[in-house]
Amino acid sequence: MRLALRSLALATVLAFGSLAMTVDAQTVAVPTYAADGTLLSVSAQAEARRAPDIATVSAGVVTQAADANGALRQNAEQMAKVVAAIRAAGVAERDVQTAGVNLNPQYRYVENQPPAITGYQASNNVNVIVRDIAKLGRILDALVANGANQINGPTFDIDQKEPVLDEARRAALEKARKRADMYAQSLGMHVRRIVSIDETGGASIPRPVPMMAMAKMARDEATPISPGENVLSVSLNVVFELGK
Incomplete structure (x- = not known):
């Protein structure tokens, strides 16, 4: 019985060694x-x-208020109009992606005094893919007309x-x-x-x-x-x- 187990173990080692050699030969084939x-x-x-047949543009809204809640609420109201304008321009939902929502305190700096918060600034930006470049200029105008005060781009690309x-x-x-x-x-x-x-x-x-x-x-x-x-x-x- 012991001899049989020893033979089986030897056969297993030889089998795995042969497999390893085969794998190595495949990965380092010259x-x-x-x-x-x-x-x-x-x-x-x-x-x-x-x-190019597509363009990507970043559009957003920046608002300021005395308190954080007010800045964010104003931003949300204004951004909702911008997104509605994007939808009205015929841009598909899959082509609109939020790029970032930020809320930051604004400071006043006086010498020899700690910074004092004077208000808050909120921003919201979306990346928009426009698949009809002929409409891009009018889409940008519509975004600004509906409250967008931050525009970056466009970046042109080839879809396929x-x-x-x-x-x-x-x-x-x-x-x-x-x-x-x-x-x-x-x-x-x-x-x-x-x-x-x-x-x-x-x-x-x-x-x-x-x-x-x-x-x-x-x-x-x-x-x-x-x-x-x-x-x-x-x-x-x-x-x-x-x-x-």
Whole structure:
């Protein structure tokens, strides 16, 4: 019986050891290449441009009163009108998110005396996503008309980035392949295959709108908005195998 248990324990250790070796081999797998091959690492960057189709703006209300309750109550009443204006503009509930509610005492400072509270300031801010940029100027005007006294933004973005990034990826890969072909031909070799691809980037960079479009928007009655265009950038590090 003791011999059987010892054999079972040994078999278990061997089984777990084999499993550990398999897992380690998978996690540290290194790409292989032919003995007569040469590895070439190429970096390439490409951009894809699109006009932004969404904008994010921060809108809020700041109020002051002699006591904390009064400042917060006034703020709530004024902010309710602002939120109602956002809803009336057709902004969906999922596109409105509270960014912060703050209540802070206001102090008077006199030399050689401790600070004295003179009142309280309350603030409430919401982040609003506008999916129809053509309406953004009028939405901002409506917010201010209904009590918003704090506006920040807008920040323009592209809602569906992946198709745009795919365009940049294809362009970067094509650029890397052409560069690899050039090196291979210079060495009297050819590109056998791609060993690995490492991607970085995906940043969205806003670009200014042309002056003609700005002048056209400036004639609008609403607050002028110039969305310009956004640039999505992708960088690739591609390792090629070259051979004769």
